[in-house]
Amino acid sequence: MKGFKFAGIHAGIKKNDQKDLGLIYCEKPSVAAALFTRNKVIAAPVILGKEKIKIGVCRAVLANSGNANCFTGNQGIEDARACSKMVADCLDIEEDHVLVSSTGVIGANLPMDKFKTGVPDVVQQLSEDNVDQFADAILTTDTCRKIVNRSATIDNKKFSIMGIAKGSGMIRPDMATMLAYICTDIHISADDLNKCLSAANEKSFNRITVDGDTSTNDTLMAMASGTSEAQINDAGSKKIFQDMLDDVCFELAKMVVKDGEGATKLAQIIIKGAQTKKDAFKAAEAIAHSNLVKTAIYGEDPNWGRITAAVGRSGAHVVPEKIDLYFDDQALVLKGDWQGTEAEKKTSQIMKNSEITITLDLNLGQETDSFLFCDFSENYVKINADYRS
Template identity: 65%
Template sequence: MKEFRFAGVHTGIKKEGLKDMGIILCDRPANAAALFTKNRVKAAPVLLGEKVIQKGLCQAVLVNSGNANCFTGDQGLEDAEKSASLVSESFAVPRERVMVSSTGVIGAPLPMDKFRTGIPLLKQSLSPQGLEDFSRAILTTDTFPKIIENQVEIDGKRVHMIGIAKGSGMIRPDMATMLAYVCTNADIDSMDLKKRLILANEKSFSRITVDGDTSTNDTLLCLASGQSGVVIDSGNGKIFQEMLDKTCLELAKMVVRDGEGATKLARIVVKGAGTAEDAFRAAEAIAHSNLVKTAIYGQDPNWGRITAAAGRSGARVDPDLMDLYFEDVALVVKGKWQGREAEAKASEIMKKEEITMTLDLNLGQESDGFLFCDFSEGYVKINADYRT
């Protein structure tokens, strides 16, 4: 997809020469859709982005890391506007087609001098091969860049999709706690794209958690250039949806796997619930539980913590009907612990880097699930030292 070019540079917002500013540029106006944080404390770039995306077009996306431009009042909004204007002037893109994102420390004003010197550097570095640099420029406490590329054949033509994300802490499914950008050469109306993005988000970013905190800067943005000439409609929409779902889910997995201090990727599946809401509530409560998360870190198959979390979730449960599995090992059947041998087998499973637990409520047909990670000393250290 040569119509999309990327760049990432170091401007001095972050120390030690780390890249801290990136850009995505499309050589034409792209149909666009976005989702943003549900946190009522919204960062200035989110407030600005909510206005820009209403027209359904975007051509340039500027992202900085190291400073969230949040809780910065009128000055923060002015700075977000100014940074978008600088992109518009430098790249000859209409101001109303420029999106901006920020991530980092809350409460500090944007160092606008870094934007004045950094944006020209981005222009010099811009390239279809600049994806890696861009992905590194948007990281904060992440330990690795998150990139996924997919392609499918639709109507005899290749449709491509690239996804880039950052996220490691402040991860909770209140939209999607991270920054994520998806670029595709499909031709799809912005309204249809928004509907499909919502569906993909519900299956991915809205089913993950690291620490239960909701960020102020969450943005999930999708750009569709139309370069492939493949018009997405009711006939081929399922194929496109599957690719978008896959892209978002793979990015979501990377975010959880890179959770601050995480050593394991865990999945909780709740099935047999009486309602969809009950399945969601129970799975969410288990995934958010610090006691469950620390037990996973300690490789302790503490089934009591899992069933207790489901019990306080607000979902309808009957402890005498519950079955709990660690992979294929039944640890609880109809509310009864299956003994030390079963627990020893579950303990072995917990030594793996990825584990799946299934709680069957045996009350109905509905199911749901969450991806989450364990909770280690590393999380405390990273966040205790974050501003120092």
């Protein structure tokens, strides 16, 4: 993307030979906004990021995988600041314009010797063409890189948005995914970018779950270089940008869930007919987080009792006799009544698909909400049982 350069290298932070240090660089000060984890155990780079993002400007983001720099006390903060200073010195930019991100094992100090040699190396690799290398450098248990590109026009002037994310485990809607970066060349104010990013996050990363855990390092960041001629100057142009940003974030969020640790199926739960927005959210969240629902999906078992039990304990207002439940277009429960063996057989066939949509209509109002989630397999346990090995 015009105005941005990327790099990703193996600096030796990870035990294997995979890339583990990435850098995004904007050729001029970019407008920036960011959202961070709601976990009360906060990693050092998040503490530093919350402080730095207040000025609404960023030139560079250094991200490492393999070490979360979390629960590392004052030393972790000092190390995070030292990393940002290394980048600033190498690029000859202000240190306040450099943010850092980390993902990986909690409780270990950063191997600063690896950063002292790695930062100059990663700076040397910066190129508009090295997006894939950056995307690879931030992965942990992910099985694939996650990149989304979109373009549109405002007043016949083209602009683009690119999103890069990582995330596979410790995913739930308490901010975002583990790490996600949005780069755009549009002209936009810091205030508008922050509002648009928050709105997009609420529809995407705040509506996903893999395992119900919240990371200590979650960061969703957007940088706008202003290198295109397109600009946000009225409600119409803002809507065009918002719609495209929503799309980019949703596609990234979907990739995260699809790549969930040990996942074999992507599922969406849609709640309809709730009395309030809060009820719709509660109902969708309870079903998406239910390990019993997730294991039933893995086993391709149309155990609708697990879904209705989850919504019943969600805290949402529910009248069992009014519930309709569908798998794709197949009705399994109507007005609280199971639709029989034949309906269950057809549902079983639907559950063999890699992507499934479950719709639960409470028939109590007009509000709706939805969540993306994945199934729960033996491999999730295996991956996390030896994560530090």
